[in-house]
Amino acid sequence: MGSHNEQTAELEVWIDQELCTGDGICAQYAPEVFELDIDGLAYVKGPAPAGEEAELRTEPGATAPVPLPLLGDVVDSAKECPGECIHVRRVTDGVEVYGPDAG
Numbered sequence: 778m779g780s781h782n783e784q785t786a787e788l789e790v791w792i793d794q795e796l797c798t799g800d801g802i803c804a805q806y807a808p809e810v811f812e813l814d815i816d817g818l819a820y821v822k823g824p825a826p827a828g829e830e831a832e833l834r835t836e837p838g839a840t841a842p843v844p845l846p847l848l849g850d851v852v853d854s855a856k857e858c859p860g861e862c863i864h865v866r867r868v869t870d871g872v873e874v875y876g877p878d879a880g
């Protein structure tokens with residue numbers, strides 16, 4: 778029982794804006810998850826309710842869920858990010874699985 782859920786761990790992503798260069802690579806790779814704000818830095822955003830725009834989560838350390846179909850795009854963003862500031866971690870235990878602090 779429950780083994781399926783354990784195998785498909787939920788992931789979340791956050792950006793360290795202190796290191797963001799504002800190049801926008803992440804927003805090109807995964808525009809559903811990343812967007813540049815008017816300050817020129819990238820932020821995560823959550824899933825948009827039907828017919829509405831997703832709001833940027835601009836609090837420091839704010840996370841957004843990583844939808845499984847977008848995982849590849851989010852991981853590519855983290856790999857290509859020049860600021861090395863995109864962090865993808867497991868929701869259950871907070872362990873970083875992709876990004877500069879991944880083991």
Ligand code: SF4
Nearest residue numbers: 797798801803858860
């Ligand atoms: S790829 Fe990294 S450095 Fe570039 S805008 Fe996105 S978070 Fe910022």
